[in-house]
Amino acid sequence: MSRAVLVDLTRCIGCRSCQVACKSWNDNPAEQTKCLGAYDNPPSFSADTWTVVQFNEVEQADRLQWVFAKRQCMHCEHPGCVAVCTVGALTKTPEGPVVYEASRCIGCRYCQYGCPFGVPSFEWDKPLGLIRKCTFCVDRAEEGYETACVKACPTDALTMGTRHEMISEAHRRINARPHKYHGHIYGEKEAGGTSWLYISPVPFEELGFPMLDGEPMDYASSVIMNATPVTLAAAVGVLSGLYWLTKKKSQAAEEEG
Amino acid sequence: MTTLAMRKPSTTGKIVLAILALVALLGVGTGIYRLVVGLGATTNLSDAFPWGLWIGFDFSLIAFAGAGFTLAAVIYILNLEQYRPLARASVLTGLLGYTAVLVILLIDLGRPDRFWGFVVFWNYHSPLFEISWCVLLYTTVLALEFAPMLFERFNKPNIVKAIHSITIPLVIAGVTLSTLHQSTLGTLYLALPNKTDQLWWTWVLPLLFYVSSIGMGLAATIFVWILGSKAFGRDVEVDLLGGLAKGSIWIWVFYLVVRGGDLLFTGDMAAVFAFDSQSIWFWIETIIGVILPIVLFSRASIRASQGGLFIVSLMAIVGVFMNRFNATLTAQAVTQYTVPAVSEVASYSPSWIEYSVQFGVLAAVALAWYFAARLLPIFPETAKEGH
Structure with a gap:
């Protein structure tokens, strides 16, 4: 059964516990950052930063409100990175995670283009650089634990379960409080579906989420490659x-x- | 055995060779430096722009090296015997072009020590996997097509004869492999539908890449032949090159019809006349690389003049270079996830080391072409047989 996480943006308070837990579990060092006129810190993914909380200031009905959005690898059902990888170093497992086999990687960086969410990051600082990204904590899953970020979230903004359960849960919450949510479940259909699903108080365009239809990224290229x-x-x-x-x-x- | 070895370069020639050697040496030095310290310290590439100058040149040079398969098809498949004198030079251009691509790719890889990875680890859904295999196999074909020039020079007629006996299957294999990877270079961008600008993302991109590699192959043959002949002070076969120029008109007309028809059919015409940076680059590549070569090569006087042939074929070459660079850079949205404030100002311009490595490899290839033509039977007057 494919596992998934539902991110409820109405519950996120922007505390960044998930960022800290991710760094801590994966032994990723902190980064030297600078002020960019935004609260987002660091501003983007990198080889050492696999999840980032976005701080969105959204104007709605003449009211300015914060909408925080944790971003990380979406662990797509039909991942663009997996389709383009020259050497098959990236694979989608039946359990949900898109896993990366570092020992195969040649560092061509095509996956960075293949991913519609801008997730895979390259180790630019190393003489022999590889790709790094969120692992969906496969190492924790093997021991029966939830991901480090889900474990750390103090407001239950992150809920883990099977993909089927999480979609039902998203529908349940939206139907229970329709005024609170913008009705769309991001990730249910986008790019052929993702393992990370989002529900939000505002339209996802306002949060800078890429607007994608239901076709997997490699739809056209696969027709021709086949x-x-x-x-x-x-x-x-x-x-x-x-x-x-x-x-x-x-x-x-x-x-x- | 006659070679051009006795034709010593002029003083100007010596200066040009010395400059090329210096640029090549600087390229070797900076290339080694890049391998030692990594990509971050030496290039301006980033997660926002993972591919830059080197990939742009690689994809352009693969089309340029299309001189090899295009002329092989003209001479051996279409049996247009009159072009046989150009065969060896175009094989040399092809072989050296692909060698340059392989060297640059090696320097561009995050793990150059694992360049062989695609041989062992397969992902046949990946355009880059297919391209890697085709380039490997086609470079082998080119090496075999080049081998007779070496063995003829060193008087091994039996080996020359053995290779000549498989010429036709070898040519068919070479043209097939080229058809596959020249078009797959276009398919490569089809896998990036949300990043590639609508002026370049089209279902017919693989066809456009293939057709333009043929046009580029003909232009590159004309360009290199004139340059090579000048280097040795020999007369240029203008009538022969004029024939190729005339043939290339039809290639570019076909390209223009497919390109224009596709834009009309898919309703992207508004983007063509938007005159934003994408549309302006689209116009530049199309006018210089396609429309002007059609118009100018249609004039018999230009096809009969050495200068005209040289300039117009250079236009087609520059146009295809722009097309490949546009697909790689102009057409690509920032790939990195980041806050909008950062992605809006994200930009890329190559570092001096990227330029140094790139031009170093190009200079080395130009030198290799010169010395091969000087020492080996490349030009018809030095070849033993008509091959």
């Missing part, structure tokens, strides 16, 4: 045919001449 054997056979056929035809023609011309 046709490779056809292209190959067609090329060999056409080239052999052309060779035979033009050879016959030039031989005929020679005989005449």
Whole structure:
């Protein structure tokens, strides 16, 4: 059964406990940051920062309100990074996590383009750099524990369960308090569905979430990649045919001449 | 055995060679420095722009090196015998072009020590996996096509004969592999539908990349032949090159019809006339690389003039370079997740080390071409047989 996390943005107070827990569990060092005129800190993912709480100031009905959004790898159902990885270093496991096998990686960084959420980060500071990203705490899952961030969340903004349960739970909360939520469940359909699901008091455009339809990122490229054997056979056929035809023609011309 | 070895370079020639050697040496030095200290310290690449100058040049040079498969198809598949004198130079251009690409890719990889990874670890859904395999196999084909020039020079007629006996299957394999990876370079961007600008993201991108690699292959053949002939003070076969130029008109007309038809059909025409930076770059690449070559190569007087052939083929080359750079940089939205305040100002311009490595490799390849043409039977007057 594929596991998932439901992020309820109406419950998040922006305490960043999840960020700290993530760093702590994964032994990721803190970063030197600087003020960017926003509360977000650090401002983006990096090789050492796998989750970040976004501080959104949203104007709604003439009222300014904070909407905090924890961001991390979405652990897609049909991940773009997995589709493009040259060496198959990234895989989607049936349990939910998109896992990265560092020993295979050649550092081509195509996954950074393939991901629609801008998640995979590269170790720019190392002579031999690799990709790093949220692991969905697979190491904790093996021991039967929830992720470090879910464990740390003091307001139950993060709820963990199966993907099916989390979608039902999201519907239940929205239906119970329709005035409190903007009705959309982000991640139910986006890019073919994700293991991290969000419900929010405001539309997701306002939070800078990428607007994606239900098609997996590799929909078009897969159609063409799957046709490779056809292209190959067609090329060999056409080239052999052309060779035979033009050879016959030039031989005929020679005989005449 | 005649070679061009006796034709010593002029004083100007010596200066040019010395400059190329210096640029190549600087490239080797900075390239080693990059391998020792890493990408972050030497390049301006970042999580916002993971690919830059090097990838732009790689994808452009693969099209440039299309000179190899394009001329092989013209001579051996279409049996247009009159172009046979150009065969060896185009194989050399192809081989050196791909060698340059491989060297730069190696320096660009996060783990250059694992460059062989795709041979062992397969992901056949990945465009880059297919490209890697095709480039590996096609470079092998080019090496085999190049081998007769070496063995002819060193008087090993039996080996030359053995390789010539498999010429046709070798050419068909080479053109097939090129068809696959030249088009897959376009498919590469299809996997990035939310990042690639609508002026470049189109279902026909693989076809456009393939067709433009043929146009580029013809232009590169003309360009390199004139440059190479000048270097050795030999007369340029203008009528022969004019024929290729005439053929390339149809390639570019076909490209323009597909490109324009696609924009009309998919309703992206508004973006064409938006005159934002994407649309302006679109116009520059299309006018310089496609429209002007069609218009100018249509004039018999330009096709009959060495200067005209040189300038117009250079335009087509620059146009395709721009197209590949636009797909890699102009068309790509920032890839990194970050707060809007940061992503809005995120930008990329190459560091001097990126330029130094890139131009170093290009200079080394130019030198290798010169010395190969000087020492090996590349030009028709030095070749033993008509091959």
